[in-house]
Amino acid sequence: MAVAKLKAPRGTFDVLSEDALKRRELHRRAWAVLGRGGYRPFETPVFEDTELFKRGVGDSTDIVRKEMFTFEDRGGRSLTLRPEGTAPVCRAYVEHGMHKLPQPVKLWYWGPFFRHERAQAGRYRQFSQVGIEALGSDDPSLDAESVLLLAEVLEAAGVRGATLKLSSLGTRESRESYLGKLRRYLHEHEGDLSEDVRARVEENPLRAFDADHVGTRAVMAAAPRLLDSLSPEDAEHFAEVCALLDDACLGYVVDPTLVRGLDYYTRTVFEFESDKLGAQSGVGGGGRYDGLVAELGGPPTPGVGWAAGVERILLASETKFPAAPRPIYVAIDEMGTRRQAFGLVTALREAGVRSELEQAGRSLKGQLRHAARIAARGVFIVGDGIEWTSLDTGEQRPVGGVQEAVRIAVGVVT
Ligand code: HAM
Numbered sequence: 001m002a003v004a005k006l007k008a009p010r011g012t013f014d015v016l017s018e019d020a021l022k023r024r025e026l027h028r029r030a031w032a033v034l035g036r037g038g039y040r041p042f043e044t045p046v047f048e049d050t051e052l053f054k055r056g057v058g059d060s061t062d063i064v065r066k067e068m069f070t071f072e073d074r075g076g077r078s079l080t081l082r083p084e085g086t087a088p089v090c091r092a093y094v095e096h097g098m099h100k101l102p103q104p105v106k107l108w109y110w111g112p113f114f115r116h117e118r119a120q121a122g123r124y125r126q127f128s129q130v131g132i133e134a135l136g137s138d139d140p141s142l143d144a145e146s147v148l149l150l151a152e153v154l155e156a157a158g159v160r161g162a163t164l165k166l167s168s169l170g171t172r173e174s175r176e177s178y179l180g181k182l183r184r185y186l187h188e189h190e191g192d193l194s195e196d197v198r199a200r201v202e203e204n205p206l207r208a209f210d211a212d213h214v215g216t217r218a219v220m221a222a223a224p225r226l227l228d229s230l231s232p233e234d235a236e237h238f239a240e241v242c243a244l245l246d247d248a249c250l251g252y253v254v255d256p257t258l259v260r261g262l263d264y265y266t267r268t269v270f271e272f273e274s275d276k277l278g279a280q281s282g283v284g285g286g287g288r289y290d291g292l293v294a295e296l297g298g299p300p301t302p303g304v305g306w307a308a309g310v311e312r313i314l315l316a317s318e319t320k321f322p323a324a325p326r327p328i329y330v331a332i333d334e335m336g337t338r339r340q341a342f343g344l345v346t347a348l349r350e351a352g353v354r355s356e357l358e359q360a361g362r363s364l365k366g367q368l369r370h371a372a373r374i375a376a377r378g379v380f381i382v383g384d385g386i387e388w389t390s391l392d393t394g395e396q397r398p399v400g401g402v403q404e405a406v407r408i409a410v411g412v413v414t
Contacts, residue, residue, distance in 0.1 A: 011117070011125025022314055022321040023128075027110055029156040030130050034108040037149050039132050042107035044088035050078040055295060056087025058263025060204040067115040069125075081114035084262065085307055086289060087296070089133045094298035103136030110310070122280035122312050131286070131307030135293065138302035140237050143268040143288060144244035150284050150306050151250055154272060158319025162272040162283055164252040166245075167227055168238035169206075171266050172291055174231035179205055181224050189219045209257040220257065227256035234267060241268055264289040268304065274316040283316055284308025328378055328409045329371035330357040333364050335383035344380060347402050353409045377412050380405055 008014055015023060031041070050070050057063050069081040082088055089107060092098070098105050110130045117123050132149065134142050147164070154162055169175060182205045190198055194213035201208075209220050230238065245252055252270075260269050271285030286306025293301035328348060330341045341357045348355040356374065358367050364381070371379045371391065378390045386399040388408055399405045 009125070011119035011123075013124065013126075017324070019314070021324060023310060025321045026157055026310065026313060027130070030108075030110070030153050033152045033156055034132060034149060037106070037132075037145060039106040039108040039134075039149075042089065042092075042109050043111065044082070044085065044092055044109070046112060047079045047081050048088055048091065050080040052087050052091055052296070053080055053083060056090065056264060056292060057084060058204075060200065061261055061263055063115060063261060067117055069114045069116055083113060083115045085109055085111075085113065085129060085131050086133060086262070086264065086286075086292065086303075086305060089305075090135070090289075090293045090296050090298070090303065093135050093293060093301070094296055099136065099299050099301060104134045104142060105136055106132070106134045108132040120279070122277050122309075122315055124311065128310035129307040130310055130313075131305060133303060133305035135303040136301055138237075138267075138288075138290060140240035140268075141244060143241045143304050144248065146286065146304050146306060147241075147245060147252075147270055148248055148250060150270075150272060150286070150308060153308065154283065154313065157313045158317040159272075159274060159283060159313055160318055162274045162316070164250065164270060164272050165255040165258050166242070166252045166268070166270045167255055167258040168230060168234060168241075168267050169226060169265050169269055169287075170230045170234040174229070174234055175226065175266075178224070178226050178229040181229070182206070182208075182226075185223055186219075192216070192219050204263075206259050210259045210261070225256040227254070237267055260285060260287060264292040264295075266290045270306070272308070274312075276316040277312055280312065282309075283312050323375075325354055326375045326377045328353055328355040328380065328412070329367075329374065329376035330355060331364060331367040331371065331379050331381045332358050333381050333383035336381070340382040344382060344386070344402055344405060347406050348409050351406045351410055353406070353413055355409070378409070380409075 053068060054064055063083050068083055071079055073079055093105065108131065111128060112126055113129050114126050116125055119125060130153065132146060134146060183201055186193065186201045186205055186208060192215040194211055194216045197208045197211050197216050208216060211217060258269055258271060265287045267288040267290065269287035272283045273281040274283050275281065277283065284306055288304040290302040292303060330345050332338065332341045345355050345357045362370060368379065376391055378388060381387045386405055387396065388399050389396045399408065
């Protein structure tokens with residue numbers, strides 16, 4: 001009986017070598033951009049207490065209600081694979097007393113995240129995010145800097161023509177009176193709303209702006225806007241963020257209907273959308289979350305940040321990322337031995353030269369074909385002596401020994 005083949009779980013994928021190289025390159029470019037902005041690398045665990053996300057991301061969000069991978073450990077504790085990185089970073093900020101460090105504390109991260117979503121192109125159950133969080137300052141320049149850094153990371157990744165949407169949600173307090181107004185409006189038009197939105201009018205009325213449902217969209221087109229109801233302080237903060245982005249010549253669209261799928265946002269919210277991603281248009285987004293640290297038991301601490309999907313960046317990218325670097329190949333003819341070839345490759349690698357040797361029992365002809373297939377720069381054939389062939393120029397010559405071979409190879413690769 002045939003043995004059933006196993007597949008990677010739904011919504012997950014293997015990163016094949018070619019993509020792994022692109023991801024490494026993206027990581028390198030992101031690090032360069034974010035490092036210049038004063039952000040330092042940071043890592044948190046892949047799973048956390050479930051309570052962190054319930055409190056941090058919000059009980060009424062889709063993420064917490066239906067998308068978390070939650071499990072019990074052997075001690076009966078409820079743990080959750082992290083669906084996002086902001087709540088964990090804030091948890092770590094509180095846990096390590098980072099409010100005692102010079103503020104703002106600027107951190108960036110890269111790693112796997114997990115959401116139980118319906119899998120489709122650009123939407124996975126395990127995906128990677130690159131993100132930043134800046135904690136300890138509510139200065140509008142931090143919001144603008146954060147947006148600019150995301151624009152720069154996208155630029156460095158070859159994502160062109162993404163649209164930046166920007167809005168402000170105000171502070172929690174100033175939002176309350178608006179939410180009352182919005183709830184009243186939604187109740188007046190209850191008949192036209194989707195069931196899902198109707199069920200959440202009390203709990204999370206802002207989500208109605210995010211609905212795909214045709215009737216709901218029509219109702220929301222005329223709904224009162226939060227952006228028109230900001231307190232004077234919030235409006236001024238938002239105006240300053242916009243002015244700084246104008247000064248930096250970064251184009252954006254103020255979109256008063258911009259709603260993000262997480263509950264912790266206050267004041268600035270933003271998102272970059274790319275039309276190269278189809279239904280999943282969000283490449284990256286974020287905003288300010290001035291109440292989150294306090295909600296997690298820390299001192300009142302403002303914060304702002306964003307995350308972008310690594311897979312979505314690469315899908316939207318127009319850059320040809322560099323292919324694998326080209327090696328030197330060491331072949332063996334019928335007079336040569338494995339020990340000679342192994343010795344030469346070891347010497348080449350010690351000298352910093354990427355090199356490979358014959359390890360699959362090919363004939364000499366097969367080895368030379370293989371060298372061309374792996375785009376080798378050249379081949380040493382070990383046999384009676386050593387012979388060098390450059391695959392770029394076709395030049396062929398005998399080599400005096402291992403030392404000379406190393407010199408030739410170093411000369412070719414540098
Ligand atoms: P988010 O908008 O939920 O924000 O996710 C950020 C980015 O992660 C999205 O724009 C998208 O590119 C990517 N992403 C999300 N879900 C998936 C998925 N299922 N498959 C592939 N990519 C996905 C946050 O996570 C916030 N923590 C961002 C933030 C940081 N806000 C403040 N600081």
